Amino acid sequence: MTSTSLNDLVILTSSTKSAFLQYLRDNPNNRRVSQTDKEILIDWLTNPHKRPSSQKEFSRRNYVWKTFAWDEKTRNLVAAAKTNEAKNRMVITDDMIPDIVEIVHKGNGHAGWDATWKEVSTSYYGILRSDVIFLLKQCQICVSNPSKRPKGSAATMLSSQPVDHEALDFLNADDMQYDMSAWDVPDNEKHPSE
Numbered sequence: 001m002t003s004t005s006l007n008d009l010v011i012l013t014s015s016t017k018s019a020f021l022q023y024l025r026d027n028p029n030n031r032r033v034s035q036t037d038k039e040i041l042i043d044w045l046t047n048p049h050k051r052p053s054s055q056k057e058f059s060r061r062n063y064v065w066k067t068f069a070w071d072e073k074t075r076n077l078v079a080a081a082k083t084n085e086a087k088n089r090m091v092i093t094d095d096m097i098p099d100i101v102e103i104v105h106k107g108n109g110h111a112g113w114d115a116t117w118k119e120v121s122t123s124y125y126g127i128l129r130s131d132v133i134f135l136l137k138q139c140q141i142c143v144s145n146p147s148k149r150p151k152g153s154a155a156t157m158l159s160s161q162p163v164d165h166e167a168l169d170f171l172n173a174d175d176m177q178y179d180m181s182a183w184d185v186p187d188n189e190k191h192p193s194e
């Protein structure tokens, strides 16, 4: 098989995906959701007989109840929007991150980091902005097409510079903008006003 149409073209190679798995191991972040995390969340949401064994777990359970929901119909775990159910975001486990980023990035016609991140963060929970950037830098289409290349990213990455300062800025911004972790119970949640 030597000929493929543009649509069938693999935009993230298997070596990109395995590099990303290594990147996840090297850069753990509790805003991502592992399979185990997901099972625990679903257990809290669907098992009425599960009892918290400590004050900490009690707070955690309340936080999970407020933050996540289990959609029985679609069998999806979602991060619940406070005001509008239509804005619920699907929870993505870390093993699914490359697939989701690929779908969104293909769907938007290889738009840049900002546009792709915006779409990803609107519809999905558990993916970091830095994950999107890591993967888009290795998109086969964007790398080989200068007009699709985000400004100051792929071009400079392909030359000799090991550190991309723009990417570092993005990493910092990510920390400020993203939701808090499901596991970090904020202080004001510990004593809810009656």
Ligand SMILES: [Zn+2]
Pocket (backbone or CB within 6 Å): 011, 105, 110, 111, 139, 140, 141, 142, 143, 148
């Ligand atoms: Zn691309």
